[in-house]
Every structure is written in C-alpha cells, then in structure tokens.
Amino acid sequence: MNMSDAHADYYVPEPSHYPVSLSLSLFLMFVGGATSLNGIGVGPVILGLGFLGFVLVLFGWFGTVIGESEAGKYNEQEDVSFRMGMMWFIFSEVMFFAAFFGALYYARMYSVPWLSGEGSGAATNQFLWPQFVANWPLLQTPSAYGFSEAKAVIGAWGIPAYNTAILLTSGFTVTMAHWALKAGNRSSLIGWLAATVALGVVFVYLQAGEYGHAYHELGLTMNAGIYGATFFMLTGFHGFHVSMGTFMLFVILMRSTKGHFTPKHHFAFEAVAWYWHFVDVVWVGLFIFVYWI
Amino acid sequence: MSDAAAHGEHDEHHGYHPGGMKRWLFTTNHKDIGTMYLIFALIMFFIGGAMAMVIRLELFQPGLQFVEPQFFNSMTTMHALVMIFGAVMPAWTGFANWLIPMMIGAPDMALPRLNNWSFWILPFAFTLLLGTFFMPGGAPAGGWTMYPPLVLQTGDAFPFLIFAVHFMGASSIAGAINIIATVFNMRAPGMTLMKLPLFVWTWIITAFLLIASIPVLAGAVTMLLTDKFFGTAFFAASGGGDPVMFQHIFWFFGHPEVYILILPAFGIASAIIPTFARKPLFGYASMVYATGAIAFLSFIVWAHHMFTVGMPLAGELFFMYTTVLIAVPTGVKVFNWCATLWQSSITFEVPMLFSLAFVILFTIGGFSGLMLGITPVDFQYHDTYFVVAHFHYVLVTGAIFSIISATYFWLPKWTGHMYDETLGKWHFWLSTISVNVLFFPQHFLGLAGMPRRIPDYAVQFADFNMVSSIGGFVFGFSQILFVMVIWKCVKGGEKATDRVWEGAHGLEWTLPSPPPYHSFTTPPAPASIEGGMR
Numbered sequence: 001m002n003m004s005d006a007h008a009d010y011y012v013p014e015p016s017h018y019p020v021s022l023s024l025s026l027f028l029m030f031v032g033g034a035t036s037l038n039g040i041g042v043g044p045v046i047l048g049l050g051f052l053g054f055v056l057v058l059f060g061w062f063g064t065v066i067g068e069s070e071a072g073k074y075n076e077q078e079d080v081s082f083r084m085g086m087m088w089f090i091f092s093e094v095m096f097f098a099a100f101f102g103a104l105y106y107a108r109m110y111s112v113p114w115l116s117g118e119g120s121g122a123a124t125n126q127f128l129w130p131q132f133v134a135n136w137p138l139l140q141t142p143s144a145y146g147f148s149e150a151k152a153v154i155g156a157w158g159i160p161a162y163n164t165a166i167l168l169t170s171g172f173t174v175t176m177a178h179w180a181l182k183a184g185n186r187s188s189l190i191g192w193l194a195a196t197v198a199l200g201v202v203f204v205y206l207q208a209g210e211y212g213h214a215y216h217e218l219g220l221t222m223n224a225g226i227y228g229a230t231f232f233m234l235t236g237f238h239g240f241h242v243s244m245g246t247f248m249l250f251v252i253l254m255r256s257t258k259g260h261f262t263p264k265h266h267f268a269f270e271a272v273a274w275y276w277h278f279v280d281v282v283w284v285g286l287f288i289f290v291y292w293i
Numbered sequence: 294m295s296d297a298a299a300h301g302e303h304d305e306h307h308g309y310h311p312g313g314m315k316r317w318l319f320t321t322n323h324k325d326i327g328t329m330y331l332i333f334a335l336i337m338f339f340i341g342g343a344m345a346m347v348i349r350l351e352l353f354q355p356g357l358q359f360v361e362p363q364f365f366n367s368m369t370t371m372h373a374l375v376m377i378f379g380a381v382m383p384a385w386t387g388f389a390n391w392l393i394p395m396m397i398g399a400p401d402m403a404l405p406r407l408n409n410w411s412f413w414i415l416p417f418a419f420t421l422l423l424g425t426f427f428m429p430g431g432a433p434a435g436g437w438t439m440y441p442p443l444v445l446q447t448g449d450a451f452p453f454l455i456f457a458v459h460f461m462g463a464s465s466i467a468g469a470i471n472i473i474a475t476v477f478n479m480r481a482p483g484m485t486l487m488k489l490p491l492f493v494w495t496w497i498i499t500a501f502l503l504i505a506s507i508p509v510l511a512g513a514v515t516m517l518l519t520d521k522f523f524g525t526a527f528f529a530a531s532g533g534g535d536p537v538m539f540q541h542i543f544w545f546f547g548h549p550e551v552y553i554l555i556l557p558a559f560g561i562a563s564a565i566i567p568t569f570a571r572k573p574l575f576g577y578a579s580m581v582y583a584t585g586a587i588a589f590l591s592f593i594v595w596a597h598h599m600f601t602v603g604m605p606l607a608g609e610l611f612f613m614y615t616t617v618l619i620a621v622p623t624g625v626k627v628f629n630w631c632a633t634l635w636q637s638s639i640t641f642e643v644p645m646l647f648s649l650a651f652v653i654l655f656t657i658g659g660f661s662g663l664m665l666g667i668t669p670v671d672f673q674y675h676d677t678y679f680v681v682a683h684f685h686y687v688l689v690t691g692a693i694f695s696i697i698s699a700t701y702f703w704l705p706k707w708t709g710h711m712y713d714e715t716l717g718k719w720h721f722w723l724s725t726i727s728v729n730v731l732f733f734p735q736h737f738l739g740l741a742g743m744p745r746r747i748p749d750y751a752v753q754f755a756d757f758n759m760v761s762s763i764g765g766f767v768f769g770f771s772q773i774l775f776v777m778v779i780w781k782c783v784k785g786g787e788k789a790t791d792r793v794w795e796g797a798h799g800l801e802w803t804l805p806s807p808p809p810y811h812s813f814t815t816p817p818a819p820a821s822i823e824g825g826m827r
Contacts, residue, residue: 009814010479012401014309015319019410027417030460034421034452037522061406077478081403084474092466092508099512099542103527111535120603128530143531147524223524226533233519233527 011073018061025053062251069268070260079267086271090278093241097282100237104230104289108136112226115142141225150224151217153231156291159210163203164287167242170199171280174249174273184263186256193253196276200246207239234286241279248272318413321405322810323390324707326412330387331700333415335776337379338693340423342769344372349731349765351748352758365748366434367426373437377554378461379419381688384696385557386411386468389496391707393472395801395808396490398481398817403474411468418460425450436746438543439514441528441536445521455518462507469500469507481800483819487578490799494581495560498588499553505592506549513542537602544595552591555687556584558655558695559626562648564799565702566630569645570637571796576629583622590619600671609668616666620659627656642794643717647698650725651691658686661736676746679739685732690725697724697775704779705793709807710786716778723771730764798823 032047068074074082114121116134125132129142137153154160177192214220214231222232252272255261261269311319317329347368351359360368390408394401402408425432430448433439439454447454476489476497489497517539519525526532528539559580567574574580596604596612604612630652639645661683665671674680697720705711734757739745743754750758789806803821804812 010400012405012811013321015311015316015321016406016409017319019406020318020413022410023413023417026414026460027421030421030453030456034456037452037518038449080478081474084477085404085407085470088470088473088504089466092470092504094508095505096508096512099509099516099545102509102542102545103512103516103538106538106541107527107534111530111538112533114535115530115533119605124530138533141526141532145531146529147526147532221524222519223526226526229516229519229525229527229532229534233516233525 011068011075011078013068016061016064018057018064021053022057022061025050025057029054066255066260066268069265074267079265082267082271086274090274093278094282097234097237097285100230100234101285101289104234107138107226107230112136112138136227137231138225138227147225148219148221148223150220150228153218153220153227154210154214154291156287159206160287160291163206164283166199166203166206167280167283170196170203171277173199174276178269178273181256181261181266181269182263186259189261190253190256193249193256197246197249197253200242200249200276204239204243204246207235207242231290234290238279238282238286241282245272245276245279248275319409321401321409323394323402323405323408323812324808324810326402326408327387327390327392328707329412330383330390330415333412334380334384334387334696335779337375337383337419339772341372341375341380342772344368344375345765346769348372349762349769352750353762354759355750355752355755357749360748362748363431363434366436366746367432369746370433370435370437371422371426374422374433375419376688377437377550378458379415381554381692381696382465383412383415385496385499385554386465388492388557388561388696388699388703389468389472392703392801393475393493393496394479395804395812396493396799397476397479397484398800398813398822399475399479400811400814402471403479404471407467408471411464411471414460414464414467418457418464421453421460422457425453428453438540438547439517440543441517441520441539444517451521452518455514458514459511462511465503465507469503472496472500473504481813481816481819481822483822484800487581488822490560491563491574491577491580491584492557492560495556495558495563495584498584499556502549502553502556502588502591506546506553509542510546510550513539513546516542537599540599540602541596544598545592547598548595549588549591551684551687552587554692555655556588558651558692559584561695561699561702562630562651565644565648565698566633566652568702568794568796568798569642569648570634570639572633572637574629575632575635576625579625580629583625586622587619590615590622594619594666597666597668597671600668601675613666613668617663620663623659627652627659642701643712643714643721644698644702646718646721646725647694647701650721651694651698654686654690654694654725654729658683658688658691661686674739676744677739678735678743678745681745682732682735682739685735689732690728694724700775700779702794703801704782705789706801706804706806706808708783708786709789709805710782710784711789711793712778712782712786716774716781720771720774720778723774724768727764727767727771731761731768732764734758734761734764 028046028050030050032043032045032050034043036043036047113119113134115124115129116132117125118134132140132142139150139153141147141149173192173196177189177196180186180188180192220228220231222228249272252269255268310316317325320326347360348365351357351365390402393399428449430450433444433447433450433454435444435447445451476493480489516525516527520527520529526534528534528536530536563574563580594612594616596608597616600609600612661679665674665680665683701712701717738754738757738761741754743750791804791806792802793806800813800817800822801808803817
C-alpha cells in the first residue's frame with residue numbers, strides 16, 4: 001500500500017483489552033456496591049477492587065488514546081467522530097438530569113398540591129392525611145412516619161449565588177484558555193486553565209460546606225421528604241459532575257504543561273470545555289428551580 | 294514522514310490479530326462484534342424463551358401445578374427484561390454492526406474500541422441480572438416495569454436489578470453514539486443521506502431515541518435505589534412524592550423504547566420486500582419522514598400506558614390524540630410496503646415469507662394498539678391479556694420475525710453459504726402458524742377479562758389458555774430449527790454468489806460473500822452507490 005493510501009485510511013485501532021477490562025471492573029463495582037447495600041461484609045472490598053481496576057483501566061485507555069493522538073494517528077475524520085461522540089454523550093447526560101428535573105416539577109406542580117386536596121386529590125387528602133397543607137419548599141411531609149423534618153431550606157442568595165458567580169466565571173476563564181490555545185499562547189493557556197480548575201475546586205468546597213450546614217443545622221436531609229430528595233439528588237449529581245469536570249480540566253492542564261495540543265489539534269481540550277459548559281448550564285437550572293423560585 | 298515509516302506504522306496497526314478467545318475479547322472489528330452481538334441475542338432469546346415456556350406450562354390449566362406464584366412472577370418479569378434488553382436490542386445492534394459499515398461504504402465503525410465495550414458490557418450485565426435467581430428472595434418479580442412500591446419489596450436482588458439496568462443502559466448509549474458517529478462521519482463519498490438504505494435510516498433514528506430515553510430510565514431506577522436505601526421520598530406519597538410519578542418517568546423512557554425495538558424492523562422490511570418483489574421501494578422519502586414522525590410522536594404519548602392511574606381528563610385526552618396520531622406515519626409505511634408489492638414479480642424465499650408475515654401480523658398488533666390507545670375502552674383492556682396479545686404481536690411477529698427474516702436474508706452474505714431453504718420453510722410455517730395459535734386467543738382472554746401477570750385464573754378461561762399454551766410450545770420448539778439452519782449454513786452449504794439474491798441492491802452486495810475482514814478499506818466508487826434502496 002502506498003503512502004497516500006496509508007494516510008487516507010481511517011484509523012481502526014488494533015485489538016485492545018481495555019474495553020473488556022473496563023466492563024470487568026465495573027462489574028466488580030456493581031457487585032460490590034449491591035452486596036454492600038444488602039449489608040454483606042465483603043461488599044466494600046469487592047467495590048474497592050473494582051474501583052482500583054476502573055482507575056487503572058481509565059489511565060491505560062486514555063493514556064493509549066493520548067499516545068495515539070500525539071503520534072499523529074488521528075486526522076480530521078477521526079476528530080469529527082470524537083466530537084460527535086462527546087456531543088451526544090453530553091446530550092445523554094442532559095437527559096439524565098432531565099429525569100430529576102422532571103421529578104422536581106412533577107412533585108411541585110402535581111403530587112404535593114394533589115396530596116393537599118387540589119385537583120382530583122380531595123379524597124386522597126381527606127382519607128390519608130387531612131391535616132396536610134401544600135407548602136413549597138416542602139418542610140412538613142404529609143406523614144411524619146419514616147421521614148425527618150427540615151427546619152429550613154438553603155436560600156438562594158447566600159452560597160448558591162456565590163457558586164453561580166463562580167461557575168459562570170469559570171465558563172469565562174475556560175473560554176479565555178481556549179482563545180489562548182488557539183492563539184498559540186501556552187503560558188496564558190495554562191494560567192486560565194489553572195484558574196478554571198481552582199474555581200471548580202472552590203465550588204465543590206463551598207457546596208460541601210453547604211451540605212454540612214443543611215444536614216447538621218437545618219435538618220435538610222435526603223430523608224426530609226420530596227424537597228430534600230430532589231434537592232440532594234439534583235445538587236448531588238451536579239456536584240459529582242463538577243468534581244469529574246474539575247478532574248478532567250486538571251488532566252488537560254497537566255497535558256498543556258507537557259506541551260500537548262496545538263492551535264488546530266486539541267479535541268480533548270474542547271471536549272472538556274463542552275463538558276464544563278454543560279455542568280455550568282445545569283447549575284443555572286438548579287439555581288433557578290431548586291434554590292430560587 | 295518517510296515511505297518506510299508509513300509502511301511500518303501501517304503494518305503495526307493491522308499486525309496484531311490475537312487468535313482464540315482473545316480475538317473475541319479484544320476485537321475492534323465491526324464484523325466480529327456484530328457476530329458476538331447476534332450470538333448473544335440468540336442465547337438470550339432461548340433463555341427468555343425458556344421462561345416463556347414455564348409461563349405457558351403453568352397456565353396450561355387453571356390452578357397451581359408447577360411453580361410457586363412468586364417464581365411465576367419472576368418468570369414474567371425476567372422474560373420481559375431478557376427479551377427486551379438481552380434479545381431484541383442486542384440483535385438490532387448486531388445487525389447494525391455487521392451491516393451499517395458495509396451499507397455506507399465505511400472501513401469499520403467510527404469508534405471501534407467503544408464498540409467492543411458496548412458489547413462486552415452485556416455478558417456482565419446479564420450475569421448481574423440472571424444471578425439474582427440464586428439470591429435470597431429470588432429474582433425480581435414485580436414486573437419488568439419496576440413500579441414502586443411493589444418493586445421495593447424485592448429481596449437481595451433489588452440493587453442487582455438496578456445496577457444491571459444501569460449497565461445495559463451504558464451499553465445502549467455507547468452503541469447509539471457509535472452508530473450516529475459512523476453514519477454521519479463515515480459515509481463513502483457520494484452516499485448522501487437520502488441515498489442511505491432504510492435500515493441505516495431507521496437505525497439512526499433509533500439511536501437518537503436511545504440517547505434521549507435510556508438516561509431517563511437510568512434516572513428513574515436511580516430514584517428507586519435511593520428510595521429503597523437512602524430514605525428519599527420520590528415515590529412515597531407520605532413524603533410528598535408519588536408512585537405514579539415513577540410511571541410517568543418510566544414510560545417517558547418506555548414508549549420511545551418500544552420504537553427502539555421496532556424501527557429497525559421497518560428498515561429490514563424495506564430492504565427485503567423490494568428485493569423479492571424485484572421492484573424499487575415505493576415512497577422512499579416518505580418512509581424516512583414517517584420514521585422521523587413516529588420517533589417524534591413517541592416522546593409525547595407515554596401516558597397511554599397509564600390511562601387508569603387517575604390522570605386529569607385533559608391529560609387522558611392529550612395522550613389519546615397523540616397516540617392515535619401515530620397510526621398516520623405507521624399507515625404510510627404499511628401502505629408503502631403494499632404498494633411496493635403491487636404489480637411486482639414476487640418470489641417467496643424464506644426472508645420474504647418472514648417479511649410478509651411481519652407486515653400482516655405487525656399490522657394486527659398495530660390495530661390492537663389503536664384499540665388500547667382509545668382512553669374510554671382502555672379502562673376495560675388495561676392490564677388484561679389483550680395487552681399481552683397486543684405487544685406480543687408487535688414484538689414477536691413484529692421485531693422477532695423481522696430479526697429472523699434479516700438473518701435469513703444476510704446469512705449467505707456473512708457466511709458465504711446458502712442456508713437450507715427447505716428447513717427454513719419448515720421453520721417459517723411452523724413459527725407463523727404456532728405464533729398465531731399462541732397469541733391470537735389471548736385477545737379473547739383479555740376482552741373477557743383475564744388479567745395479565747397471574748399464575749392461576751378462573752376456569753372460564755381454561756380452553757383458550759390451553760390452546761395458547763399448545764401454540765407456545767410449538768413456537769418455542771420450532772426455534773430449534775432456526776438454530777439448525779444457522780449452524781448448517783455456518784458450517785457449509787451451497788456457495789453463495791456476491792449478490793446472493795437476484796433483486797438485491799446496495800453496497801454490501803458488491804462485496805464478496807463472505808466479505809473480507811475489513812469491508813471498504815478504500816471507499817467504493819461513487820458510481821456504485823444507488824439511490825435510496827433503489
């Protein structure tokens with residue numbers, strides 16, 4: 001095969017043990033997680049083993065891909081595949097959050113009012129919990145049995161507002177980093193990226209403090225009825241995504257210091273930046289619908 | 294880069310071909326992965342089928358003869374999960390893997406390692422799921438729809454069920470992303486979107502449905518998990534939540550899911566019917582638009598699965614109208630297939646027989662779906678055997694018949710041998726007669742009021758149940774013929790030509806039978822690309 005053909009080839013990687021190793025690691029994590037939830041002593045050990053394997057596989061797999069990228073095996077067509085992959089992965093994440101936002105809206109607009117007798121809920125209210133009056137954020141659950149009571153919820157205009165400012169700023173800094181990368185200004189790229197990572201860390205730190213406050217002083221827990229449930233599910237998964245995003249940005253930062261990426265060839269940077277904007281947008285939704293209105 | 298270096302690199306990346314087990318574990322080849330998907334689906338078809346045999350055995354006569362009610366409920370629950378997530382979905386992904394790169398003139402799938410991962414999740418996920426049979430409390434028995442609060446009473450199996458669903462979901466999403474990237478990025482020059490074979494089109498739309506709906510299922514089962522173990526109140530009215538909310542979220546996934554199972558079947562019928570009718574498909578563009586319309590509507594019809602939960606009247610009416618609206622694009626498809634057959638010269642090889650049976654029997658399932666979609670009468674039909682009859686017509690004689698049809702159609706291409714036509718005809722006639730004996734009487738049972746998911750029933754239902762069970766056993770054992778045909782065809786047989794079928798059109802038929810390990814290492818000539826399934 002001549003050289004031009006070799007270049008025209010779409011890069012089909014050679015057989016790899018990483019996918020099946022990843023499945024095995026996740027399998028161990030699921031088995032460990034499930035047995036832990038069932039209260040079986042060996043569960044956490046299996047979970048830990050699985051997690052170890054998971055981390056090793058991700059290091060190996062991403063390391064291989066980075067190596068292939070640096071070796072110039074990816075041309076524009078592979079780049080498009082990666083972009084589509086990341087784009088639709090983020091869309092699937094959007095739909096994952098949509099399920100919890102849906103639960104929030106449904107609880108607020110339908111189930112809580114119906115429980116207090118609105119709409120077709122008159123009989124429900126009369127026969128089940130006649131003393132229940134709709135309130136939002138729901139502090140008093142229809143039945144106290146099985147649920148703890150929250151004294152208050154976290155207001156929007158304290159730490160959540162700061163966190164909103166922090167994440168929006170981080171969206172700005174990551175864009176500045178991108179411009180610096182496209183301009184070929186590496187020190188500026190590293191500076192803006194480091195700032196973005198720092199903002200991510202500060203966000204997670206403040207959010208953790210807020211959780212402590214909610215649990216220890218306000219009595220707002222996962223167990224405090226539907227508001228607590230939606231609050232912790234939405235902010236919890238969001239916080240997890242911010243932590244992942246921060247870690248991904250940190251990897252990109254490390255790669256930038258090693259001299260990876262060129263003004264034209266930096267899919268990984270853009271993928272992480274997209275992801276970061278995605279967690280940013282989700283946060284704005286959270287701020288408005290969970291904390292504010 | 295020097296010539297020599299280019300050579301070295303090239304040899305390196307085509308050089309590593311482990312043999313034996315490692316070939317299958319580590320492969321990045323779309324054909325290997327497609328084969329594994331299809332074999333996995335076939336195994337799951339028999340595991341799920343064995344569960345169906347237990348169900349029909351217990352229902353052969355009224356009374357409890359063979360299994361405990363709890364185990365019976367596990368059978369119905371696991372039969373559904375195994376057939377939906379283990380048999381039909383992996384079968385479609387297997388066909389997509391084998392065919393899409395060949396149909397669009399690509400060397401392989403866009404993301405080959407991700408492709409391997411999508412497959413290799415499945416054996417692990419189903420180990421999680423099927424392992425629950427050996428746990429305290431037994432396998433999940435609350436129905437595949439996992440409605441709370443009943444599902445929360447599952448024993449040790451509960452977290453395994455949830456994690457299995459998460460795991461399978463990851464596989465589906467990764468597979469869907471791969472197919473989207475492949476079709477939008479890997480088409481040969483000249484293969485414009487409106488020249489794509491309809492199987493590719495229907496799969497693209499299926500992939501979008503998967504990406505939009507599977508994460509919602511993941512969210513729903515995550516809420517079940519936290520309700521059970523972390524004290525959240527999503528589905529507990531006493532905490533301000535609502536068990537009906539689960540049904541809304543579940544069916545927001547569940548209705549697109551049924552189109553995930555059936556849309557690729559529309560693509561298969563649109564490939565096979567024109568081939569054996571020796572006439573181009575009637576209304577190619579309208580087929581594409583109808584598929585898109587069905588996919589769009591599938592997101593706004595979900596509550597027709599729950600008309601009896603006590604929704605506001607406006608909701609019932611909205612979901613009834615949108616549901617009945619789906620009949621329009623579906624009707625476009627059925628009429629197009631009929632118009633393709635009109636004044637054509639038809640031969641009745643096995644793939645064509647199964648595809649024709651698909652059109653007729655799927656349409657019966659579609660009509661009973663219309664009946665169920667009409668709110669006032671659904672109050673009578675809801676949760677009866679009428680529903681069971683309906684979705685088995687669309688899934689068994691719809692999706693499964695189409696999968697079988699496609700297997701016969703492309704098997705000569707894949708193996709290089711013709712299958713045994715006589716054995717195939719036996720398989721067809723036994724399957725088609727018995728499947729109707731199996732499911733048609735269930736319409737009558739349902740209309741007479743027999744509820745679904747029960748191990749015992751009133752004696753008035755005895756006769757039709759016995760007929761149905763006999764049909765079930767014949768149908769089940771007929772599928773052994775299918776395995777025999779596949780086995781014989783893989784092992785040998787009359788040599789297949791490249792085109793295989795006289796009326797076959799499309800890029801995959803321009804390759805040798807069997808095709809080389811790497812399909813189109815260089816893109817096919819634009820002139821060889823025929824428009825829209827011709």
